[in-house]
Amino acid sequence: MRVKKGFALLVLWVLVSVFVVNFRVADVRAADKPKEVVLAVQHFSPVAGASWCGSFHAACQWLDNKYPWLTYIYQEGVGPDATISVAEDFIKNKKANIVVSNAEFMALPIEEIYEQYPDVYFMGNIASDIEKKGRNWIRYFGRQYQAQFLAGMVAGAITDTNSVGLVCAFPAVQVVRKVNAFTLGVKATNPEAKVYLGSYVGGWYDPPTEREVAEKLVSEFKVDVLSNPGSDSSAPVDVAKQKGIWFIGKDADIVALGWATEKTVATSYAWNWQVILDRVIADYVKGEKNPRNLYFIGMEEPLKDESGMIPVADIVNNGRSGIDSISAEAKKKMTQEELDLIAKRRSEMLDGKWDPFKYYELVDAKTGKVISPAGEMPSDAHLLSKMDYYIPGVVPPAK
Numbered sequence: 001m002r003v004k005k006g007f008a009l010l011v012l013w014v015l016v017s018v019f020v021v022n023f024r025v026a027d028v029r030a031a032d033k034p035k036e037v038v039l040a041v042q043h044f045s046p047v048a049g050a051s052w053c054g055s056f057h058a059a060c061q062w063l064d065n066k067y068p069w070l071t072y073i074y075q076e077g078v079g080p081d082a083t084i085s086v087a088e089d090f091i092k093n094k095k096a097n098i099v100v101s102n103a104e105f106m107a108l109p110i111e112e113i114y115e116q117y118p119d120v121y122f123m124g125n126i127a128s129d130i131e132k133k134g135r136n137w138i139r140y141f142g143r144q145y146q147a148q149f150l151a152g153m154v155a156g157a158i159t160d161t162n163s164v165g166l167v168c169a170f171p172a173v174q175v176v177r178k179v180n181a182f183t184l185g186v187k188a189t190n191p192e193a194k195v196y197l198g199s200y201v202g203g204w205y206d207p208p209t210e211r212e213v214a215e216k217l218v219s220e221f222k223v224d225v226l227s228n229p230g231s232d233s234s235a236p237v238d239v240a241k242q243k244g245i246w247f248i249g250k251d252a253d254i255v256a257l258g259w260a261t262e263k264t265v266a267t268s269y270a271w272n273w274q275v276i277l278d279r280v281i282a283d284y285v286k287g288e289k290n291p292r293n294l295y296f297i298g299m300e301e302p303l304k305d306e307s308g309m310i311p312v313a314d315i316v317n318n319g320r321s322g323i324d325s326i327s328a329e330a331k332k333k334m335t336q337e338e339l340d341l342i343a344k345r346r347s348e349m350l351d352g353k354w355d356p357f358k359y360y361e362l363v364d365a366k367t368g369k370v371i372s373p374a375g376e377m378p379s380d381a382h383l384l385s386k387m388d389y390y391i392p393g394v395v396p397p398a399k
Contacts, residue, residue: 043077358374
Protein backbone atom coordinates (compact mmCIF):
# COMPACT_ATOMS: atom_id res chain seq x y z
CA MET A 1 0.00 0.00 0.00
CA ARG A 2 2.86 2.35 0.82
CA VAL A 3 4.41 1.60 -2.58
CA LYS A 4 1.17 2.43 -4.37
CA LYS A 5 0.73 5.64 -2.33
CA GLY A 6 4.33 6.66 -3.00
CA PHE A 7 3.92 5.88 -6.68
CA ALA A 8 0.73 7.94 -6.80
CA LEU A 9 2.50 10.89 -5.16
CA LEU A 10 5.36 10.56 -7.65
CA VAL A 11 2.92 10.57 -10.57
CA LEU A 12 1.14 13.60 -9.11
CA TRP A 13 4.45 15.44 -8.69
CA VAL A 14 5.44 14.68 -12.31
CA LEU A 15 2.08 15.89 -13.61
CA VAL A 16 2.27 19.09 -11.60
CA SER A 17 5.84 19.67 -12.76
CA VAL A 18 4.90 19.14 -16.41
CA PHE A 19 1.97 21.53 -16.04
CA VAL A 20 4.16 24.21 -14.45
CA VAL A 21 6.85 23.83 -17.10
CA ASN A 22 4.30 23.94 -19.91
CA PHE A 23 2.63 26.96 -18.35
CA ARG A 24 6.00 28.74 -18.17
CA VAL A 25 6.87 27.83 -21.78
CA ALA A 26 3.47 29.02 -22.96
CA ASP A 27 3.89 32.20 -20.94
CA VAL A 28 7.32 32.84 -22.49
CA ARG A 29 5.99 32.23 -25.98
CA ALA A 30 3.09 34.58 -25.39
CA ALA A 31 5.47 37.23 -24.12
CA ASP A 32 7.73 36.79 -27.15
CA LYS A 33 4.90 36.87 -29.67
CA PRO A 34 4.95 40.19 -31.57
CA LYS A 35 2.08 42.54 -30.91
CA GLU A 36 -0.47 43.05 -33.65
CA VAL A 37 0.73 45.85 -35.91
CA VAL A 38 -1.31 47.93 -38.35
CA LEU A 39 0.83 49.58 -41.04
CA ALA A 40 -1.11 52.45 -42.63
CA VAL A 41 0.18 54.18 -45.76
CA GLN A 42 -0.86 57.42 -47.43
CA HIS A 43 -0.22 57.16 -51.19
CA PHE A 44 -0.24 60.39 -53.21
CA SER A 45 -1.30 58.67 -56.45
CA PRO A 46 -3.08 55.46 -57.45
CA VAL A 47 -1.13 52.30 -56.65
CA ALA A 48 -2.06 50.82 -60.02
CA GLY A 49 -0.49 52.53 -63.02
CA ALA A 50 2.00 54.51 -60.91
CA SER A 51 5.54 53.26 -60.41
CA TRP A 52 6.43 55.11 -57.17
CA CYS A 53 3.28 54.36 -55.21
CA GLY A 54 2.99 51.00 -56.94
CA SER A 55 6.44 49.95 -55.72
CA PHE A 56 5.62 51.13 -52.19
CA HIS A 57 2.34 49.23 -52.28
CA ALA A 58 4.13 46.07 -53.43
CA ALA A 59 6.66 46.37 -50.59
CA CYS A 60 3.87 46.69 -48.01
CA GLN A 61 2.07 43.67 -49.47
CA TRP A 62 5.35 41.73 -49.27
CA LEU A 63 5.61 42.56 -45.55
CA ASP A 64 1.93 41.80 -45.00
CA ASN A 65 2.50 38.34 -46.43
CA LYS A 66 5.69 37.82 -44.44
CA TYR A 67 4.29 38.64 -41.00
CA PRO A 68 0.97 37.08 -39.92
CA TRP A 69 0.61 39.66 -37.14
CA LEU A 70 0.94 42.62 -39.56
CA THR A 71 -2.03 44.26 -41.29
CA TYR A 72 -1.45 46.68 -44.15
CA ILE A 73 -4.06 49.36 -44.91
CA TYR A 74 -3.80 52.35 -47.23
CA GLN A 75 -5.50 55.28 -48.90
CA GLU A 76 -4.71 56.54 -52.40
CA GLY A 77 -4.68 60.07 -53.80
CA VAL A 78 -3.85 61.81 -50.51
CA GLY A 79 -2.84 65.46 -50.83
CA PRO A 80 -1.14 67.69 -48.25
CA ASP A 81 -4.47 69.21 -47.14
CA ALA A 82 -5.78 65.75 -46.24
CA THR A 83 -2.64 64.35 -44.61
CA ILE A 84 -3.59 65.05 -41.01
CA SER A 85 -7.22 64.00 -41.29
CA VAL A 86 -6.31 60.73 -43.04
CA ALA A 87 -3.55 60.01 -40.49
CA GLU A 88 -5.90 60.59 -37.56
CA ASP A 89 -8.57 58.42 -39.15
CA PHE A 90 -5.99 55.64 -39.50
CA ILE A 91 -5.08 55.97 -35.81
CA LYS A 92 -8.47 56.54 -34.19
CA ASN A 93 -10.71 54.36 -36.33
CA LYS A 94 -8.39 51.73 -37.77
CA LYS A 95 -5.94 51.29 -34.87
CA ALA A 96 -2.86 52.13 -36.92
CA ASN A 97 0.47 51.79 -35.10
CA ILE A 98 2.72 53.00 -37.94
CA VAL A 99 1.53 55.75 -40.29
CA VAL A 100 3.52 56.39 -43.46
CA SER A 101 3.41 59.40 -45.81
CA ASN A 102 5.23 58.37 -48.98
CA ALA A 103 5.82 61.86 -50.36
CA GLU A 104 7.37 64.84 -48.59
CA PHE A 105 4.46 67.18 -49.24
CA MET A 106 2.34 64.76 -47.20
CA ALA A 107 5.10 64.14 -44.65
CA LEU A 108 5.75 67.69 -43.49
CA PRO A 109 2.22 68.41 -42.14
CA ILE A 110 2.75 65.52 -39.68
CA GLU A 111 4.96 67.88 -37.66
CA GLU A 112 1.72 69.33 -36.27
CA ILE A 113 0.45 66.10 -34.74
CA TYR A 114 3.15 63.49 -34.14
CA GLU A 115 3.76 64.52 -30.53
CA GLN A 116 0.04 64.05 -29.77
CA TYR A 117 0.39 60.31 -30.51
CA PRO A 118 3.58 59.24 -28.69
CA ASP A 119 2.89 55.52 -29.10
CA VAL A 120 2.48 55.76 -32.88
CA TYR A 121 5.42 55.74 -35.29
CA PHE A 122 5.08 58.26 -38.14
CA MET A 123 7.21 57.85 -41.25
CA GLY A 124 7.72 60.64 -43.76
CA ASN A 125 9.55 60.60 -47.06
CA ILE A 126 12.44 63.08 -47.44
CA ALA A 127 12.66 65.09 -50.64
CA SER A 128 14.60 68.09 -49.39
CA ASP A 129 13.97 68.89 -45.71
CA ILE A 130 16.31 66.65 -43.72
CA GLU A 131 16.04 68.55 -40.42
CA LYS A 132 12.38 68.02 -39.65
CA LYS A 133 11.97 64.81 -37.69
CA GLY A 134 11.19 63.76 -34.12
CA ARG A 135 11.45 60.95 -31.60
CA ASN A 136 8.55 59.05 -33.18
CA TRP A 137 8.58 60.95 -36.50
CA ILE A 138 10.92 58.98 -38.73
CA ARG A 139 12.18 60.49 -41.98
CA TYR A 140 13.39 58.17 -44.70
CA PHE A 141 14.76 57.80 -48.20
CA GLY A 142 17.17 55.41 -49.91
CA ARG A 143 20.22 55.96 -52.05
CA GLN A 144 18.35 55.02 -55.19
CA TYR A 145 20.78 57.21 -57.07
CA GLN A 146 23.21 54.28 -56.92
CA ALA A 147 20.88 52.12 -59.02
CA GLN A 148 20.10 55.13 -61.23
CA PHE A 149 23.81 55.45 -61.96
CA LEU A 150 23.89 51.81 -63.11
CA ALA A 151 20.81 52.36 -65.28
CA GLY A 152 22.44 55.45 -66.76
CA MET A 153 25.45 53.33 -67.71
CA VAL A 154 23.10 51.09 -69.68
CA ALA A 155 21.43 54.09 -71.34
CA GLY A 156 24.78 55.56 -72.38
CA ALA A 157 25.87 52.27 -73.88
CA ILE A 158 22.76 51.67 -76.00
CA THR A 159 22.03 55.14 -77.42
CA ASP A 160 22.85 55.58 -81.11
CA THR A 161 22.00 59.29 -81.26
CA ASN A 162 23.97 60.19 -78.12
CA SER A 163 20.73 61.73 -76.85
CA VAL A 164 18.98 60.43 -73.74
CA GLY A 165 15.71 61.99 -72.55
CA LEU A 166 14.37 62.28 -68.99
CA VAL A 167 10.79 63.21 -68.10
CA CYS A 168 10.91 65.20 -64.83
CA ALA A 169 8.29 66.79 -62.60
CA PHE A 170 10.15 69.78 -61.13
CA PRO A 171 13.73 71.01 -60.62
CA ALA A 172 13.46 69.87 -56.98
CA VAL A 173 16.50 68.49 -55.13
CA GLN A 174 15.13 64.95 -55.21
CA VAL A 175 14.76 65.14 -58.99
CA VAL A 176 18.07 66.91 -59.59
CA ARG A 177 19.92 64.24 -57.59
CA LYS A 178 18.36 61.53 -59.75
CA VAL A 179 19.19 63.35 -62.98
CA ASN A 180 22.80 63.94 -61.92
CA ALA A 181 23.35 60.32 -60.88
CA PHE A 182 21.80 59.02 -64.09
CA THR A 183 23.92 61.44 -66.13
CA LEU A 184 27.13 60.33 -64.40
CA GLY A 185 26.22 56.80 -65.45
CA VAL A 186 25.51 57.83 -69.04
CA LYS A 187 28.85 59.64 -69.26
CA ALA A 188 30.68 56.66 -67.72
CA THR A 189 29.92 54.53 -70.78
CA ASN A 190 29.44 57.29 -73.36
CA PRO A 191 31.29 60.58 -72.74
CA GLU A 192 29.78 62.10 -75.90
CA ALA A 193 26.16 61.62 -74.88
CA LYS A 194 23.90 64.33 -73.46
CA VAL A 195 20.87 64.07 -71.21
CA TYR A 196 17.92 66.24 -72.22
CA LEU A 197 15.04 67.27 -69.94
CA GLY A 198 12.92 69.06 -72.55
CA SER A 199 10.47 70.70 -70.16
CA TYR A 200 9.08 70.03 -66.71
CA VAL A 201 5.79 68.20 -66.16
CA GLY A 202 4.76 70.37 -63.22
CA GLY A 203 3.38 67.47 -61.16
CA TRP A 204 4.42 64.06 -59.88
CA TYR A 205 1.54 62.24 -61.52
CA ASP A 206 0.14 63.81 -64.71
CA PRO A 207 -0.12 61.23 -67.51
CA PRO A 208 -1.18 63.63 -70.32
CA THR A 209 1.64 66.08 -69.63
CA GLU A 210 4.16 63.29 -69.10
CA ARG A 211 3.23 61.97 -72.53
CA GLU A 212 3.59 65.46 -74.03
CA VAL A 213 7.06 65.95 -72.55
CA ALA A 214 8.18 62.49 -73.69
CA GLU A 215 6.99 63.12 -77.24
CA LYS A 216 8.79 66.48 -77.27
CA LEU A 217 12.04 64.81 -76.21
CA VAL A 218 11.78 62.37 -79.12
CA SER A 219 10.72 64.87 -81.78
CA GLU A 220 12.88 67.87 -80.85
CA PHE A 221 15.95 66.31 -79.25
CA LYS A 222 16.09 63.02 -81.17
CA VAL A 223 16.46 60.95 -78.02
CA ASP A 224 16.47 57.20 -78.55
CA VAL A 225 16.47 56.28 -74.86
CA LEU A 226 13.79 57.58 -72.49
CA SER A 227 13.28 57.44 -68.73
CA ASN A 228 11.17 59.32 -66.20
CA PRO A 229 13.04 59.80 -62.91
CA GLY A 230 10.68 62.58 -61.84
CA SER A 231 7.24 61.45 -62.93
CA ASP A 232 5.09 58.51 -61.94
CA SER A 233 2.79 57.29 -64.71
CA SER A 234 3.16 54.77 -67.52
CA ALA A 235 2.75 57.45 -70.21
CA PRO A 236 6.50 57.82 -71.01
CA VAL A 237 6.97 54.09 -71.55
CA ASP A 238 3.92 54.10 -73.84
CA VAL A 239 5.63 56.79 -75.92
CA ALA A 240 8.81 54.69 -76.07
CA LYS A 241 6.82 51.71 -77.31
CA GLN A 242 5.05 53.78 -79.97
CA LYS A 243 8.26 55.45 -81.17
CA GLY A 244 10.26 52.22 -81.18
CA ILE A 245 12.97 53.50 -78.82
CA TRP A 246 14.52 52.20 -75.61
CA PHE A 247 13.10 52.86 -72.17
CA ILE A 248 14.74 52.69 -68.73
CA GLY A 249 12.07 51.92 -66.12
CA LYS A 250 11.92 53.70 -62.78
CA ASP A 251 10.96 52.76 -59.22
CA ALA A 252 9.54 49.34 -60.15
CA ASP A 253 10.11 46.37 -62.46
CA ILE A 254 8.24 47.83 -65.42
CA VAL A 255 8.21 44.59 -67.40
CA ALA A 256 6.97 42.57 -64.42
CA LEU A 257 4.14 45.11 -64.07
CA GLY A 258 3.14 44.37 -67.66
CA TRP A 259 3.68 47.92 -68.90
CA ALA A 260 6.06 46.84 -71.68
CA THR A 261 8.31 43.99 -72.79
CA GLU A 262 12.07 43.65 -72.87
CA LYS A 263 11.99 44.74 -76.51
CA THR A 264 11.37 48.23 -75.14
CA VAL A 265 12.69 48.14 -71.56
CA ALA A 266 16.47 47.72 -71.40
CA THR A 267 16.38 47.62 -67.58
CA SER A 268 14.67 49.40 -64.68
CA TYR A 269 15.99 50.91 -61.47
CA ALA A 270 13.60 49.89 -58.73
CA TRP A 271 12.89 50.44 -55.07
CA ASN A 272 12.66 47.74 -52.43
CA TRP A 273 10.97 49.86 -49.76
CA GLN A 274 10.55 46.86 -47.47
CA VAL A 275 14.27 47.18 -46.64
CA ILE A 276 13.53 50.34 -44.65
CA LEU A 277 10.01 49.47 -43.53
CA ASP A 278 11.13 46.14 -42.06
CA ARG A 279 13.66 47.89 -39.81
CA VAL A 280 11.06 50.37 -38.55
CA ILE A 281 8.53 47.60 -37.90
CA ALA A 282 11.18 45.67 -35.94
CA ASP A 283 11.81 48.69 -33.72
CA TYR A 284 8.08 49.08 -33.07
CA VAL A 285 7.62 45.41 -32.21
CA LYS A 286 10.54 45.61 -29.75
CA GLY A 287 8.83 48.56 -28.07
CA GLU A 288 11.69 50.89 -28.94
CA LYS A 289 10.77 54.32 -27.54
CA ASN A 290 13.63 56.05 -29.33
CA PRO A 291 13.80 54.40 -32.75
CA ARG A 292 16.23 55.37 -35.47
CA ASN A 293 14.56 58.47 -36.87
CA LEU A 294 16.56 59.08 -40.06
CA TYR A 295 17.12 56.55 -42.85
CA PHE A 296 19.20 57.34 -45.92
CA ILE A 297 20.62 53.92 -46.67
CA GLY A 298 22.29 52.51 -49.74
CA MET A 299 22.76 49.18 -51.45
CA GLU A 300 25.28 48.15 -48.79
CA GLU A 301 22.53 47.80 -46.13
CA PRO A 302 20.31 45.06 -47.57
CA LEU A 303 17.44 43.23 -45.94
CA LYS A 304 18.43 39.68 -45.04
CA ASP A 305 15.59 37.39 -46.03
CA GLU A 306 15.06 33.72 -46.77
CA SER A 307 15.02 34.64 -50.46
CA GLY A 308 18.46 36.24 -50.15
CA MET A 309 19.90 39.72 -49.67
CA ILE A 310 17.55 42.48 -50.86
CA PRO A 311 19.16 45.92 -51.47
CA VAL A 312 17.07 49.07 -51.04
CA ALA A 313 17.41 49.74 -54.79
CA ASP A 314 18.77 47.81 -57.76
CA ILE A 315 18.51 47.42 -61.52
CA VAL A 316 15.87 44.82 -62.35
CA ASN A 317 13.96 43.44 -65.32
CA ASN A 318 11.26 40.80 -65.47
CA GLY A 319 12.23 39.39 -62.08
CA ARG A 320 15.99 39.44 -62.67
CA SER A 321 18.55 41.78 -61.10
CA GLY A 322 22.03 43.10 -61.77
CA ILE A 323 23.67 42.42 -65.13
CA ASP A 324 21.08 39.71 -65.75
CA SER A 325 18.42 42.43 -65.75
CA ILE A 326 19.68 43.96 -68.99
CA SER A 327 17.50 42.70 -71.84
CA ALA A 328 19.07 40.40 -74.42
CA GLU A 329 18.45 42.91 -77.23
CA ALA A 330 20.04 45.72 -75.25
CA LYS A 331 23.08 43.57 -74.46
CA LYS A 332 23.69 43.14 -78.18
CA LYS A 333 24.42 46.86 -78.36
CA MET A 334 26.87 46.75 -75.45
CA THR A 335 30.50 45.70 -75.26
CA GLN A 336 31.74 43.13 -72.78
CA GLU A 337 33.89 45.86 -71.26
CA GLU A 338 30.76 47.94 -70.56
CA LEU A 339 28.94 44.99 -69.05
CA ASP A 340 31.93 44.13 -66.86
CA LEU A 341 32.17 47.73 -65.63
CA ILE A 342 28.47 47.81 -64.69
CA ALA A 343 28.87 44.52 -62.82
CA LYS A 344 31.96 45.84 -61.05
CA ARG A 345 30.33 49.08 -59.94
CA ARG A 346 27.23 47.27 -58.69
CA SER A 347 29.36 44.81 -56.71
CA GLU A 348 31.38 47.65 -55.20
CA MET A 349 28.22 49.49 -54.14
CA LEU A 350 26.76 46.35 -52.59
CA ASP A 351 29.99 46.02 -50.62
CA GLY A 352 29.87 49.67 -49.55
CA LYS A 353 33.20 50.39 -51.26
CA TRP A 354 32.10 52.77 -54.02
CA ASP A 355 29.62 55.57 -54.62
CA PRO A 356 29.17 57.65 -57.80
CA PHE A 357 28.92 60.94 -55.92
CA LYS A 358 32.23 60.21 -54.21
CA TYR A 359 34.08 58.81 -57.18
CA TYR A 360 33.30 61.71 -59.54
CA GLU A 361 33.89 65.44 -59.18
CA LEU A 362 30.61 67.32 -58.83
CA VAL A 363 30.50 70.55 -60.78
CA ASP A 364 27.72 73.12 -61.12
CA ALA A 365 27.36 73.25 -64.90
CA LYS A 366 25.87 76.74 -64.77
CA THR A 367 28.71 78.38 -62.82
CA GLY A 368 31.59 75.96 -63.41
CA LYS A 369 32.15 75.82 -59.66
CA VAL A 370 33.45 72.56 -58.18
CA ILE A 371 30.94 71.67 -55.47
CA SER A 372 32.58 68.45 -54.33
CA PRO A 373 35.96 67.12 -55.49
CA ALA A 374 36.45 63.53 -56.60
CA GLY A 375 37.31 61.33 -53.65
CA GLU A 376 35.25 63.34 -51.17
CA MET A 377 31.79 62.05 -50.26
CA PRO A 378 29.18 64.84 -50.06
CA SER A 379 27.26 64.99 -46.80
CA ASP A 380 23.81 63.48 -46.49
CA ALA A 381 22.46 66.98 -45.91
CA HIS A 382 23.99 68.10 -49.21
CA LEU A 383 22.60 65.18 -51.19
CA LEU A 384 19.16 65.38 -49.61
CA SER A 385 18.61 69.11 -49.40
CA LYS A 386 21.27 71.15 -51.22
CA MET A 387 21.89 69.50 -54.61
CA ASP A 388 20.01 72.10 -56.61
CA TYR A 389 22.48 72.27 -59.52
CA TYR A 390 22.83 70.18 -62.67
CA ILE A 391 26.20 68.73 -63.63
CA PRO A 392 27.81 69.01 -67.09
CA GLY A 393 26.08 66.75 -69.59
CA VAL A 394 22.58 67.73 -68.53
CA VAL A 395 20.63 69.97 -70.89
CA PRO A 396 17.88 71.52 -68.76
CA PRO A 397 14.70 73.07 -70.16
CA ALA A 398 15.19 76.37 -71.95
CA LYS A 399 13.63 79.27 -70.06
